[in-house]
Amino acid sequence: MPEKTIYTGAFVHCKTLKELEICASGSMGVDEAGKIAFISTSPSTPPPPGWTTAKTIRPRGRHAFFFPGFIDTHTHAPQFPNAGLFGSTTLLSWLSTYTFPTESRFASLAFARRVYARVVARLLSHGTTCAAYYATVHVPATNLLAELCHERGQRAFVGRVCMDRMSPDYYRDESAVQAVEDSRASLEFIRELGRRGQGERQGDGQGLEGHLVQGIVTPRFAPSCSEEAMRGLGELAREWGVRVQTHVSENRDEVGMVRGMWPDRRDYVDVYDEMGLLGDRTVLAHAIWLSEEERRVIKERRTKISHCPCSNTCLTSGTAKVRTLLDDGIDVGLGTDVSGGYSGSMLEEVRQAILVSRHVAMEEGDKAKLSFEEGLWLATRGGAKVLGLEDRVGGFEVGMEWDAQMIDLGSVSEDGALEEDDGLVDVYGEEKWNDVVAKWVYTGDDRNTQAVWVKGRLVHSRTGVQL
Amino acid sequence: MPEKTIYTGAFVHCKTLKELEICASGSMGVDEAGKIAFISTSPSTPPPPGWTTAKTIRPRGRHAFFFPGFIDTHTHAPQFPNAGLFGSTTLLSWLSTYTFPTESRFASLAFARRVYARVVARLLSHGTTCAAYYATVHVPATNLLAELCHERGQRAFVGRVCMDRMSPDYYRDESAVQAVEDSRASLEFIRELGRRGQGERQGDGQGLEGHLVQGIVTPRFAPSCSEEAMRGLGELAREWGVRVQTHVSENRDEVGMVRGMWPDRRDYVDVYDEMGLLGDRTVLAHAIWLSEEERRVIKERRTKISHCPCSNTCLTSGTAKVRTLLDDGIDVGLGTDVSGGYSGSMLEEVRQAILVSRHVAMEEGDKAKLSFEEGLWLATRGGAKVLGLEDRVGGFEVGMEWDAQMIDLGSVSEDGALEEDDGLVDVYGEEKWNDVVAKWVYTGDDRNTQAVWVKGRLVHSRTGVQL
Numbered sequence: 025m026p027e028k029t030i031y032t033g034a035f036v037h038c039k040t041l042k043e044l045e046i047c048a049s050g051s052m053g054v055d056e057a058g059k060i061a062f063i064s065t066s067p068s069t070p071p072p073p074g075w076t077t078a079k080t081i082r083p084r085g086r087h088a089f090f091f092p093g094f095i096d097t098h099t100h101a102p103q104f105p106n107a108g109l110f111g112s113t114t115l116l117s118w119l120s121t122y123t124f125p126t127e128s129r130f131a132s133l134a135f136a137r138r139v140y141a142r143v144v145a146r147l148l149s150h151g152t153t154c155a156a157y158y159a160t161v162h163v164p165a166t167n168l169l170a171e172l173c174h175e176r177g178q179r180a181f182v183g184r185v186c187m188d189r190m191s192p193d194y195y196r197d198e199s200a201v202q203a204v205e206d207s208r209a210s211l212e213f214i215r216e217l218g219r220r221g222q223g224e225r226q227g228d229g230q231g232l233e234g235h236l237v238q239g240i241v242t243p244r245f246a247p248s249c250s251e252e253a254m255r256g257l258g259e260l261a262r263e264w265g266v267r268v269q270t271h272v273s274e275n276r277d278e279v280g281m282v283r284g285m286w287p288d289r290r291d292y293v294d295v296y297d298e299m300g301l302l303g304d305r306t307v308l309a310h311a312i313w314l315s316e317e318e319r320r321v322i323k324e325r326r327t328k329i330s331h332c333p334c335s336n337t338c339l340t341s342g343t344a345k346v347r348t349l350l351d352d353g354i355d356v357g358l359g360t361d362v363s364g365g366y367s368g369s370m371l372e373e374v375r376q377a378i379l380v381s382r383h384v385a386m387e388e389g390d391k392a393k394l395s396f397e398e399g400l401w402l403a404t405r406g407g408a409k410v411l412g413l414e415d416r417v418g419g420f421e422v423g424m425e426w427d428a429q430m431i432d433l434g435s436v437s438e439d440g441a442l443e444e445d446d447g448l449v450d451v452y453g454e455e456k457w458n459d460v461v462a463k464w465v466y467t468g469d470d471r472n473t474q475a476v477w478v479k480g481r482l483v484h485s486r487t488g489v490q491l
Numbered sequence: 492m493p494e495k496t497i498y499t500g501a502f503v504h505c506k507t508l509k510e511l512e513i514c515a516s517g518s519m520g521v522d523e524a525g526k527i528a529f530i531s532t533s534p535s536t537p538p539p540p541g542w543t544t545a546k547t548i549r550p551r552g553r554h555a556f557f558f559p560g561f562i563d564t565h566t567h568a569p570q571f572p573n574a575g576l577f578g579s580t581t582l583l584s585w586l587s588t589y590t591f592p593t594e595s596r597f598a599s600l601a602f603a604r605r606v607y608a609r610v611v612a613r614l615l616s617h618g619t620t621c622a623a624y625y626a627t628v629h630v631p632a633t634n635l636l637a638e639l640c641h642e643r644g645q646r647a648f649v650g651r652v653c654m655d656r657m658s659p660d661y662y663r664d665e666s667a668v669q670a671v672e673d674s675r676a677s678l679e680f681i682r683e684l685g686r687r688g689q690g691e692r693q694g695d696g697q698g699l700e701g702h703l704v705q706g707i708v709t710p711r712f713a714p715s716c717s718e719e720a721m722r723g724l725g726e727l728a729r730e731w732g733v734r735v736q737t738h739v740s741e742n743r744d745e746v747g748m749v750r751g752m753w754p755d756r757r758d759y760v761d762v763y764d765e766m767g768l769l770g771d772r773t774v775l776a777h778a779i780w781l782s783e784e785e786r787r788v789i790k791e792r793r794t795k796i797s798h799c800p801c802s803n804t805c806l807t808s809g810t811a812k813v814r815t816l817l818d819d820g821i822d823v824g825l826g827t828d829v830s831g832g833y834s835g836s837m838l839e840e841v842r843q844a845i846l847v848s849r850h851v852a853m854e855e856g857d858k859a860k861l862s863f864e865e866g867l868w869l870a871t872r873g874g875a876k877v878l879g880l881e882d883r884v885g886g887f888e889v890g891m892e893w894d895a896q897m898i899d900l901g902s903v904s905e906d907g908a909l910e911e912d913d914g915l916v917d918v919y920g921e922e923k924w925n926d927v928v929a930k931w932v933y934t935g936d937d938r939n940t941q942a943v944w945v946k947g948r949l950v951h952s953r954t955g956v957q958l
Contacts, residue, residue, distance in 0.1 A: 105903075105919050108933030109926055112860050141907030142917060149909060340849045340860065366842075366933035367915075375833075382807045383850045393579050393807065440608030442616060444954055448834075448937070450609060452572050459576055466575030466833035469936065470915070487911055 026480035028078040029054050030071060031428075034089035036461055037419045038401040041350070046457045052090075053078065054426040058480025063422055081491050083474065085432035087451045087460055092419055093153025093427035093476060094370035095407025098269070098309040098330035098359025100158045101143045101169055102127050102136075106363035114339050115275035115364075120192070122363070127160045127185075128195035136165035137172075143368070144172045148484040150369040151429035151473040154179035156269055156307060156330070156359070156411060158242055161185050161197055163206050167213040173237045174217050177483040179427065181411065183242030183269055184210040188253045191244075200252035204260055211239035211264055232265060233412075236479065239264070245271040246282050246295050258300030267305040267412065269330075272296065273318070274310035275341045293318040302327050307410055309359055310335075311349070312342040319352050328355045328410040331402065333380035334373060335364030343384050346377065346402075347392045357407035358399075371468055374399035396465040430475040430489075433464055445488075447471030493947035495545040496521050497538060498895075501556035503928055504886045505868040508817070513924045519557075520545065521893040525947025530889055548958050550941065552899035554918045554927055559886055560620025560894035560943060561837035562874025565736070565776040565797035565826025567625045568610045568636055569594045569603075573830035581806050582742035582831075587659070589830070594627045594652075595662035603632035604639075610835070611639050615951040617836040618896035618940040621646035623736055623774060623797070623826070623878060625709055628652050628664055630673050634680040640704045641684050644950040646894065648878065650709030650736055651677040655720045658711075667719035671727055678706035678731055699732060700879075703946065706731070712738040713749050713762050725767030734772040734879065736797075739763065740785070741777035742808045760785040769794050774877055776826055777802075778816070779809040786819050795822045795877040798869065800847035801840060802831030810851050813844065813869075814859045824874035825866075838935055841866035863932040897942040897956075900931055912955075914938030 032051040039045035049067040052060055053075050062072055071078065083089075106122050113121055130136045147155055157173075157180055159166035166184040173180035184207050188197040197203035218235030232238055241261040243249040249257075261268045273279055273292050282292045289295045293314065296302045304326035311329045314322070322329070331344050341364075349356050358373045359365075367373070374396070381394035394402075408418030417427040434446025435453065449467045451460060464472060475491055476484040485491060499518040506512035516534040519527055520542050529539055538545065550556075573589050580588055597603045614622055624640075624647055626633035633651040640647035651674050655664040664670035685702030699705055708728040710716040716724075728735045740746055740759050749759045756762045760781065763769045771793035778796045781789070789796070798811050808831075816823050825840045826832075834840070841863070848861035861869075875885030884894040901913025902920065916934045918927060931939060942958055943951040952958060 104917065107917065108930040109922075111929075112857065112862060138903060138905055138907040138919075142903050142909065143907075145907070145909035146915075146917075149911075337846045337849050340852050340857070342853060343850075369915075379804045379846070382804050383810075385807050386809060390579065390807070395579060436605060436609050438605055440605040440610075440612070442609065442612035444616075448613075448836075450571065450574065450613075452605075455576075462578075463575040 025056055026054070026058055028056055028075065029480070030075060030078050030080045031090055032080055032082045035420055036089045036091050038397065038405050041398055041401045042395065044397050044400070044458065044461060046461075048457065052420060054480045058425050060420060060422050060424050060426055063420065083430050083432055084490065086435050086453070087433040089431050090428050091431050092404045092417065093429055093478065094151050094403050095357060095411065095413070095418065096147065096152050096155040096360050096370055097307060097357035097407045097410045098156055098332055099362050099368065101140055102130050102160045103363035104143045104146070104368065105139055107368070108366045109363065110338055115278055115341060118339055118364070124192050124195045130160040130162045130165040133164055133168060136162070136168050140169045140172050144176050144178055146368050148176060148178055148476055149470045149473065150371065151470075151476055152368070152370055153427040153429070153476060153478045153483070154407070154411065154413065154417065156181040156240065158183055158185055158269070161187060161195065161206070163209050166210045170214045170217055170237050170239070177236070177478050177481045179417070179478050180237045181240040181267060181269070182214060182237060183240040185242050185244050186253055186257060187244040187248040189250050190248050197253070200250045200256060203253045204256035207241060207257060208260055211260070211266060214239040239266055241266055241268045243270045243301065245278070246292065247278065247285060251299065254299035254301060261305070262300070267307065268301055268303070269307040269309070270296070270301065272308040272311055273313040274336070275339070276313060279313050291315060291318050293321050297321060297325070305412065309361065310341065310344065312336060312344045319349065319354065323352050323354050326355070328357070330359040330410060331356055331377060332359040332361035332365060333376040334367060335361035337376070337380060338366060339364050343380050345384060345392070346381060346394060347384070355406065355409040356402060357410035358402045369469065370403050371465065374403050374465055377402060396462050399465065426477050426480045428477050429473050431464060431468070431472050432474045433460065433468070433472055492523055493521070493525055495523055495542065496947070497542060497545050497547045498557055499547055499549045502887055503556045503558050505864065505872050508865055508868045509862065511864050511867070511925065511928060513928070515924065519887060521947045523947075525892050527887060527889050527891050527893055530887065550897050550899055551957065553902050553920070554900040556898050557895050558898050559871045559884065560896055560945065561618050561870050562824060562878065562880070562885065563614065563619045563622040563827050563837055564774060564824035564874045564877045565623055565799055566829050566835065568607055569597050569627045570830035571610045571613070571835065572606055574835070575833045576830065577805055582745055582808060585806055585831070591659050591662045597627040597629045597632040600631055600635060603629070603635050607636045607639050611643050611645055613835050615643060615645055615943055616937045616940065617838065618943055619835070619837055620894040620896070620943060620945045620950070621874070621878065621880065621884065623648040623707065625650055625652055625736070628654060628662065628673070630676050633677045637681045637684055637704050637706070644703070644945050644948045646884070646945055647704045648707040648734060648736070649681060649704060650707040652709050652711050653720055653724060654711040654715040656717050657715045664720070667717045667723060670720045671723035674708060674724060675727055678727070678733060681706040706733055708733055708735045710737045710768065712745070713759065714745065714752060718766065721766035721768060728772070729767070734774065735768055735770070736774040736776070737763070737768065739775040739778055740780040741803070742806070743780060746780050758782055758785050760788050764788060764792070772879065776828065777808065777811065779803060779811045786816065786821065790819050790821050793822070795824070797824055797826040797877060798844060799826040799828035799832060800843040801834060802828035804843070804847060805833060806831050810847050812851060812859070813848060813861060814851070822873065822876040823869060824877035825869045836936065837870050838932065841870050841932055844869060863929050866932065893944050893947045895944050896940050898931060898935070898939050899941045900927065900935070900939055
């Protein structure tokens, strides 16, 4: 149970898609439930009654601020050992060369523990307070991932991957029935995990939605799931009221394959719709090659999109048209999609979203460009909407939960000497606040993320940071 | 004067454009002049006569290797305070909004010292043992940058920027004559700096070519230089036998402007050719929008290209066709081009080159893709050719100079716990050597660069590294 704490200093969050809200000196009170109880935007305001003896946390650096935790809407925890290994492959050759052999190793719980412990710790150190994880087909390893998130206090959606056809013999679900049953078993385990946490740091008595770690139904993608499995998973998700995550329209060969497999369906999105997998609780990753009609259906169903720019470039998949999706009114977040993408850092993913948007702009004009503010919005507020958490996290508002990171940037001294511990951001002291944040976005890394909290609980801090 | 030293352990360098050469256990002897005197590819070979008492340096990590220092063929030292600040601008608006105001501040030597000391230290910490720097129009600040490179032992080409027209009143050369005279003054200062170093760490008695820090003639780009200035600078470069660096064909508006300014010249490259600025000692940055004819002339003149992928994407300039340039037989290196690019790290630039090549591949097919090995080649051997240093640096060969970095990557322990000091590379211990290097390229940063040497002299090491 976190103690009542007042955070004091500078606060930055996304007010709208295009605009940061920056309070250079203020304070926020976070209660024992991890919720923001009050916000003061003036340094001289005394704390409200009942808060005078609360613990205070104030960053020590000259260029420090609190920022909402990042929300990674799409990543594959078992693929982290392959980060940086993809050669010149594209989606389908990459799956068979790198991905399936590695994922199959998660039959071993010892291997799973080694990898997953590292992944959860790594993402927390990057300021990722919430992640939507794909695990593997293995129920025990998937449950272990959920347990590790629970123990470390990371907000997470953990999905057992379903794949009952067009998958290698050594790595697949045995049957559609088994695929659904194994998924159900994992949902059950994760629900119990949440109940165990109830009244402590985990649940808050509002059912599954209040659980910090939740199960999520995860068909890998249409080509590797039988219709029976997909329909069963759709029913399972509705029965449990849980979310669904899968991939859509990442690669042109994949899109062609889906067209060939379902000649009677209008398009890729229509396949998922027909299987009962499309709805406002579904997250589709990539969405690069969508037609206008597919976007219309996604908008109508209020289905969510996870944009994974680093992965899309590495695997030469294509460029998702994020501006078009946003203009259509579709909810979009960012995903690191390791190991299609090579970095688990959402700050890197924000940069990649900006870079990819410039490649789109080279073709389609300046309007396509995402600003760094928009990148940050996608990584926080946007991600929260994609995962149905927009009332809980993604920004700093009274009543929202304290999922936050404390950022500290390096100062360039008068003699210019390099301070090894400062990281890579060089602040000269004359920059406007927006420029300070821009420098963080473009040149920052985990060294600048000094401390991380989820729901008021400290889940990561760097050595030497005093809190 | 460095002492005779034997480096022992694993060595990695680029054998060809496409192939790494990896010696998992060997040793190299580096003599007092900083040259590689012998290479042994077997751990059991005893050192040659005269080397039995030499100092030995062996990295301590399990996943450590020596790699050639990086060569940054194009960056702007005075623009580092703007790293990450470019908003949605493109080349011409970026120059007037961000670049000229900042560069004009280098009239102050105190400001110049603060920035340049940080830049040189920062690039060394990234393993950049050689950089081709643009400075500003100011002679004293340019000379100071050269002095700082000399003191810190970084191999460098330092160029006073010439711009005598189409530049703001507050920041420009007064006249063409003054532009050439100021450039000459800076060349003279830097030559004297080299002579002072003669017999010590700097020169080696072979004229300017042997100087660690050299002047380089630097017309900003055709639009901001009068014909008189450009012709004068061409003559100056020939008289002194020094190199030339400038920009070409970065942005479509710029190309159109050049066409409008020189309606009688065939194209942008032809303008430089006519002004006597094109030759085998000239480095042209960007080269995005070249015609086939321009590539033919560049090939014929043996002119060099600096590819700056991060900058080209950030400023929405376009995508350089590196595969085409290489297939044409043109020498290509990489440049960080801060602050068009936001990172001074050449490892980041290698990644960006790979990413941009995939965007080219989306249009032109798989052949355009650069592998990580090719990225590393561009950052070492390629850069050396671009700067005429291919017989001295860029690889490990007997007779070449010891410009090297010691890389150490993190190991994932059996319990997966995060070791803060390890940096971001996760090596599980089962990877093949090529995969270990790939992980460094995609997920490494300055934390993995434990120590850096130029011409045998230790120029950077991280705290706690024992050498």
